[in-house]
Amino acid sequence: MPDQVSERHEPGVESPAAGSEKPPPESWEQQPGVWARWRPLLLRLHFYGGMLAGPFILIAAVTGLLYTLTPQLDGIVFRDELTVDEYAPQTRTLADQIAAARTVYPEAPITSVKPPTVPSETTQIAFTTPEVPSDYTRTVFVNPYTAQVQGTLTTYGMWLPIRSWFDEMHRNLHLGVAGRYYSEVAASWLWVVALGGVAMWIARARRRGGKSLVLPDRAGTPKGSRNRILSWHGTVGIWIVVGLLGLSITGLTWSRFTGEHIEQLRAQLSWTTPSVTTTLPPADSRTGTPRELTAGADTVLHSARAAGLQPPMWMKPPAEPGDAWEVYERKRDFPTRFDAVAVDAGTGAITDESRFADWPLTAKLTGWAIDAHMGVLFGLANQIVLALLVIGLITVIVRGYRMWWKRRPTRGGWPTAPRRGVLTGLRPVEAVIAVAVLAAVGWVAPLFGATLGLFVLGDVVAGEVIRRRKRAAS
Incomplete structure (x- = not known):
């Protein structure tokens, strides 16, 4: 709460004696404005997400950047399997090509057949085999002109080995089901951190001038100072926020728990493909x-x-x-x-x-958004934009940690955090709304709710330990 302001008293009216009963609480008209009341809560959520979920977001950003930069490698590394060197006037029948592929896996069921897209491509025939995980297949590459097998590779849907390896690294760090939790935590917190940061940066720009909203302050602050770092942190965040929201929402559609809720909602609204x-x-x-x-x-x-x-x-x-x-x-x-x-x-x-x-427009938009997330919707241009977006996110995260570290006391020790008890600064109805909204988001995104609950519990315990130490010291 803001510091109390001393009150003036009219002549002839006795002012309360020092040490008497506490002054009456402020009326709603005397309480701070809407933004002054809500800013501490947004700052606290931004701090939680940046400090504690930030490592998950950073890992997702780095692995996503690697995934974005690797699609062309498959075509180079596996050229012998993907292409043919000589053409013939006619191709062999698909039946002949399937029979050739069956010589490699005689008993395995076939899951898909992909005819060549262009004359220089091989036919791809995918088999379900026990030697690969359930989501993967063994794909046999057959020359469509000679019906000769040119090789076999482990594939994941449309992706060949290199791209599928980086795709799984991004999704679950090659840790299986347990690894999916990290990416869901990252996607669940990313939009919260981004929107909270944007709200605070816009409020700051209104005080300092509109130019500071989108351009860093390079002249008015010393290089390496916390204000200079904050200026770059905020302006880069503004430039990439729309892309971050898109990555967060589309990423949640693949998540384990939140993805199920999103799928149920899409089915109820007839938004499914x-x-x-x-x-x-x-x-x-x-x-x-x-x-x-x-x-x-x-x-x-x-x-x-x-x-x-x-x-x-x-x-x-x-x-x-x-x-x-x-x-x-x-x-x-x-x-x-x-x-x-x-x-x-x-x-x-x-x-x-x-x-x-x-298709319904919502189904089309969902498909386009997911393909843009994967860097395939607009080809190389999509990859470049996605890479710049992720690099921007990495710099924002790193600068956020740098700012936190610069808050540490000059005589050493750990940096301070935004003050506790932010709900007490809200009006009662506002506090109820805030808790209800966070609870609803936590139900839709269970890992967001679980991690937020753990953060709050740890914060309460830490606050109690600090208070006891202060009482013991005094």
Whole structure:
């Protein structure tokens, strides 16, 4: 609370004697303004997130930067598997190419077939095998002109080994399910730290002039001083805040706990990505449909092309006899293409279809945002912007720690933290709203709520220890 201001008393009215009962509390009209009341809470949350969740955010930023810089390496390192050196007038049938791939994994089920996108590419046939984790496949690369196997690699969806390695490093540090907690903590706190910092920086710029909002103060502060560091910390944060919010929101869609809540919300609002139904009508499943799950691949490819699908395409065989093939486009760079069809391999008939043009706008926006997060929506330009954004985030985090360290006493010791008891500076209804909002966010993002609770508990314990030491010393 702000320092009490001495009151004037009218002539003839006796002022309270020193040491008498405490003066009455301030009325709401006498309490500080809205920003003065809320700023300590935002500062405290910004401090919590920056100091304690900051390491998680920093790790996510560094691993994300490495992931952003590596996509082109796969094409260079695995050129022998991905490309062919000589063309022929015609390609071999998909059936021949699948048969060649089966010589490598005779008993393993096929999860997808990717025909070449351009004449110089190989055909990719992915198998589920026990030697790789459940989310991974062993992909066999077949020369489409000779039906000769050119190699096998472990892949993760569309990603080849190098990109999938850095992708998993970013997602879970190669620690499996337990490692996903770190990235969820980072994504849960990033938007809180960013928005709190922006609010405080805007308020500061209103006092100092609009120019200080977006340009660092290089002339008025000594180099290396805390004010100079703060100036760069705030202005860089302003420039990258929109990108940080996008990274935080899209990152949460992949998280373990918050991602489930987001998926439930999307389902209730009909924001989910449309898909095709591969179950065939009973009459069709009894006649004309082959029992061999990968049979009829050439018929399916011909029907998909006739339906307007274009490379890059993935063909997914039926999960069991009597189901249709699923064929879908995955052109993730802009302009995107995500049309999909279900094809009866026995007759070549299109049994269901999903057109990207008919997707709900929210589903399109979600897909575009995720692809931008992954650096694939706008190709190399997307990678460059993403790399600059992440580098900016790293500098903001490092400067935040530098500012904290410069708060330490001149005679040594640990730096101080923003004052405790920030809820007591709010009006009662405001305090209730603040607690309710934080509780709601903690329910949607459980790891945010859990870490915030641990931070508060540790803060309360630390405050009590400090108070007891002061009482003992006095």
